[in-house]
Amino acid sequence: MSDGRPDPPKPSQSLSRAFAKFDLDGHDLPPSPAPSSPRNGKRYAIATELVYTEGSDQYGASSTPIYQTATFKQTSGSGGGEYDYTRSGNPTRTHLERHLAKIMNAERALVVSSGMGALDVITRLLKPGDEVVTGDDLYGGTNRLLKFLSTHGGIIVHHVDTTNADKVRGVLGTKTAMVLLETPTNPLIKIVDIPTIARATHEANPAAVVAVDNTMLSPLLQNPLDLGADIVYESGTKYLSGHHDLMAGVIAVNKASIGEGLFFVINSTGCGLSPFDSWLLMRGVKTLKVRLEQQQSNAQRIAEFLESHGFKVRYPGLPSHPQYQLHNSMARGAGAVLSFETGDTNVSERIVEAARLWAISVSFGCVNSLISMPCRMSHASIDAKTRQERAMPEDIIRLCVGIEDADDLIDDLSRALVQAGAVNLTTEGSFSAKDLGEASPKETVSNDIY
Ligand SMILES: Cc1ncc(COP(=O)(O)O)c(C=O)c1O
Numbered sequence: 001m002s003d004g005r006p007d008p009p010k011p012s013q014s015l016s017r018a019f020a021k022f023d024l025d026g027h028d029l030p031p032s033p034a035p036s037s038p039r040n041g042k043r044y045a046i047a048t049e050l051v052y053t054e055g056s057d058q059y060g061a062s063s064t065p066i067y068q069t070a071t072f073k074q075t076s077g078s079g080g081g082e083y084d085y086t087r088s089g090n091p092t093r094t095h096l097e098r099h100l101a102k103i104m105n106a107e108r109a110l111v112v113s114s115g116m117g118a119l120d121v122i123t124r125l126l127k128p129g130d131e132v133v134t135g136d137d138l139y140g141g142t143n144r145l146l147k148f149l150s151t152h153g154g155i156i157v158h159h160v161d162t163t164n165a166d167k168v169r170g171v172l173g174t175k176t177a178m179v180l181l182e183t184p185t186n187p188l189i190k191i192v193d194i195p196t197i198a199r200a201t202h203e204a205n206p207a208a209v210v211a212v213d214n215t216m217l218s219p220l221l222q223n224p225l226d227l228g229a230d231i232v233y234e235s236g237t238k239y240l241s242g243h244h245d246l247m248a249g250v251i252a253v254n255k256a257s258i259g260e261g262l263f264f265v266i267n268s269t270g271c272g273l274s275p276f277d278s279w280l281l282m283r284g285v286k287t288l289k290v291r292l293e294q295q296q297s298n299a300q301r302i303a304e305f306l307e308s309h310g311f312k313v314r315y316p317g318l319p320s321h322p323q324y325q326l327h328n329s330m331a332r333g334a335g336a337v338l339s340f341e342t343g344d345t346n347v348s349e350r351i352v353e354a355a356r357l358w359a360i361s362v363s364f365g366c367v368n369s370l371i372s373m374p375c376r377m378s379h380a381s382i383d384a385k386t387r388q389e390r391a392m393p394e395d396i397i398r399l400c401v402g403i404e405d406a407d408d409l410i411d412d413l414s415r416a417l418v419q420a421g422a423v424n425l426t427t428e429g430s431f432s433a434k435d436l437g438e439a440s441p442k443e444t445v446s447n448d449i450y
Pocket residue numbers: 114115116117139141142182186213215216234235236237238247248249
């Protein structure tokens with residue numbers, strides 16, 4: 001090299017070109033990066049693994065370089081380069097994918113442009129006539145995509161209460177191609193027994209895949225692949241990145257054939273995560289543990305505060321949650337999303353609007369706290385009739401807790417509750433939730449697990 005530095009090392013064997021075998025059309029596929037680092041590559045405690053990465057570029061860069069390039073020079077007319085085109089693979093993206101595979105206990109991870117992009121890639125493995133079994137409490141965007149697939153893609157979608165394994169068994173069969181689970185669910189915070197449903201699915205059809213949306217917990221708190229899932233996916237927009245400065249989706253698998261199928265779709269459709277967003281997500285992942293532990297401890301205090309004042313709170317960190325034990329058998333924490341009801345949609349709206357520290361926003365998993373009314377915001381794409389059939393209370397408020405000082409968050413929420421007239425003030429200055437449920441029976445829909 002002209003500056004006197006040693007020549008860059010040759011690409012290692014582990015980075016050598018690999019050809020994906022999954023081929024929907026019977027034609028050769030473009031090169032894919034080598035599979036991500038194996039699950040057993042995890043050697044240290046998670047706090048260490050989140051920040052520790054093996055290898056570097058030729059200059060020893062501490063932060064993964066951003067390979068902001070669309071195409072790559074080849075060594076011969078027949079190719080020969082490690083990468084050829086960023087849609088097919090990019091070193092920054094590969095670095096992130098290997099890191100995520102390690103922390104998600106997966107053989108392979110793939111990153112795409114959003115959480116919905118991840119679900120789109122996964123559901124493209126389905127064929128017309130295939131059946132999907134899924135929950136009756138799902139993120140609104142997930143519900144919308146499944147509805148689209150059933151009206152435009154010939155996919156038969158069964159929505160059942162996935163907290164009840166017998167109801168799931170009732171719709172499983174040889175045509176079941178995919179079981180799609182969220183746990184905890186968004187926004188009703190119901191818990192789904194992943195191992196039981198995964199076993200039942202594979203008994204009904206060994207070829208069926210169980211896909212779990214782990215967005216509400218992140219790999220820090222739950223590893224669905226270790227619980228029997230075949231595919232885990234997450235919105236990287238949430239906890240993994242943690243600052244609401246990017247959109248991303250992550251998919252992780254242990255079966256090579258599924259990974260190759262997913263890669264085929266990503267390369268064919270061009271939804272792989274950009275180099276810059278891969279870099280940003282890599283940066284965010286390193287602080288996942290410190291952020292989420294603080295968020296979770298704040299969420300626990302807020303859940304206890306609301307419950308102690310008589311609100312019906314949904315949070316798996318509360319022993320009163322009907323599936324507290326089940327949740328703790330699968331997860332290492334309750335996360336930082338909780339919801340509660342006031343019994344009156346207007347009162348809920350006033351609380352949301354009176355809060356100052358809590359931004360009125362969709363999304364969650366970020367360092368700052370958010371408040372929202374799911375039926376009007378994140379889940380508004382589920383029509384009112386369906387929401388009612390699925391027992392989604394219109395007055396439900398969702399709190400997505402950040403890393404701020406818990407006392408400040410509680411003070412602000414208390415003030416908003418008082419200002420909205422949601423609580424009865426006592427002469428000593430303490431308060432309890434008003435029994436507003438009776439005042440608006442039409443808007444309070446029963447939810448049989450609560
Ligand atoms: C549980 C859940 N899964 C998936 C998604 C989709 O993620 P994204 O917004 O990154 O597309 C969201 C939110 O958007 C979500 O809440």
